[in-house]
Amino acid sequence: MPVTKRNLPPRASLALICSVALISMVAGCGKTPDSPTESNEATLSGPDAKPGMVASDGKLVLPIVAGRPGAVYFTVRNDGAEPVTLAGVHVSGAAKAEMHQSNGGSMAKVDSLPIDPGASMVFAPGGLHVMVFDVSPGLKPGGKAELTLTFSDGDKLSMPLQVEALGSDTGGGGMSHEGMDHGSMEGMQH
Known part of the structure; x- marks a missing residue:
């Protein structure tokens, strides 16, 4: 026999309605657009994100x-x-x-x-x-x-x-700033 609201006690009826509402909300929550993906990729989201x-x-x-x-x-x-x-x-x-x-x-x-x-x-x-x-x-x-x-x-x-x-x-590919000509960067703190 299918369960319907009319053959359930009032508390059970409320619990069934809440359960259905919760399942509906969870079903729509499959992604988190504001968080980076597993590939360390930041995508545009939020009020200050640059579109595109x-x-x-x-x-x-x-x-x-x-x-x-x-x-x-x-x-x-x-x-x-x-x-x-x-x-x-x-x-x-x-x-x-x-x-x-x-x-x-x-x-x-x-x-x-x-x-x-x-x-x-x-x-x-x-x-x-x-x-x-x-x-x-x-x-x-x-x-x-x-x-x-x-x-x-x-x-x-x-x-x-x-x-x-x-x-x-994976860090820096052996890059060093030693030996670089920083003459064009006067006043910089290198």
């Missing part, structure tokens, strides 16, 4: 000597229909972060970076990267930090960073 922008593969490589700068590597992709300009970066656990470009043994600060629709920018050793200064001693290999990208219109996109030691299997 995706960032992935973030890592912070700690300096080998305390007090020296560290480096951040990641990929950012414009899946939107309009060009955007990356205007700033912030890394939790660092006093200052700057975009830099290495080229032919020298390195220069990058103030802004245009990204066309459909284009990806790869921040990697030997090319574009983020330098982080005054890194907190609390950041340790195996830990996490957060990178926040700020675009010229004020929109932002944040992503997790895996903290790694320089020289680890």
Whole structure:
């Protein structure tokens, strides 16, 4: 015999209605759009997220000597229909972060970076990267930090960073800033 509201005591009827409502709510909750995916990919969500922008593969490589700068590597992709300009970066656990470009043994600060629709920018050793200064001693290999990208219109996109030691299997690709020509970066603390 099917269970119906009319042949149940009042408390059982209320319990059945609550159970059905709970099952209905849970059935619609299959995803969490505000959290990064398993592939360490930050997707646009939330009020400040830059529409159409995706960032992935973030890592912070700690300096080998305390007090020296560290480096951040990641990929950012414009899946939107309009060009955007990356205007700033912030890394939790660092006093200052700057975009830099290495080229032919020298390195220069990058103030802004245009990204066309459909284009990806790869921040990697030997090319574009983020330098982080005054890194907190609390950041340790195996830990996490957060990178926040700020675009010229004020929109932002944040992503997790895996903290790694320089020289680890995946950390920095052996990149060292020793021997780099920093002459074009007067006044910078390297």
